[in-house]
Amino acid sequence: MGVKKNNTTGSQSDTNFFDRVYDVAKLIPHGRVTSYGAIAKYLGAARSARMVGWAMNACGGRDDVPAHRVVNRKGILTGKHHFQGTNLMQQLLENEGVEVIDNQIQHFEKLFWDPMQEL
């Protein structure tokens, strides 16, 4: 996985979209979770929910981005496999007070944090 950011000819759109994702992710309240689609939609790219996850992958060096608070629409820690170990993502969520069983967030709808609704 290369996944290295290089500013080719200084295109702004490059990190801009990613930065938006990071910004929203950072805005996620403690003990709260959201879905890729929600963030993507907030950014204006509802169909690009996958890009949000891709952005998270690129964040693999930023501790400022709580990617563990971002899950898919099902409330499953899909990206957990991408994290360092295996239950790290789950442990982090549990540490925040979120019930996570078998990579599945309990009361996901209740803990769901919609940036569009809050912001």
Next chain:
DNA sequence: AGTGTGACACTGG
């Protein structure tokens, strides 16, 4: 410039 990929979301059977 085109191709392939990707931590999703949606619709159909």
Next chain:
DNA sequence: TCCAGTGCCACAC
């Protein structure tokens, strides 16, 4: 109701 396949947009090579 659940499982599977397709579609989408943006980034990387």
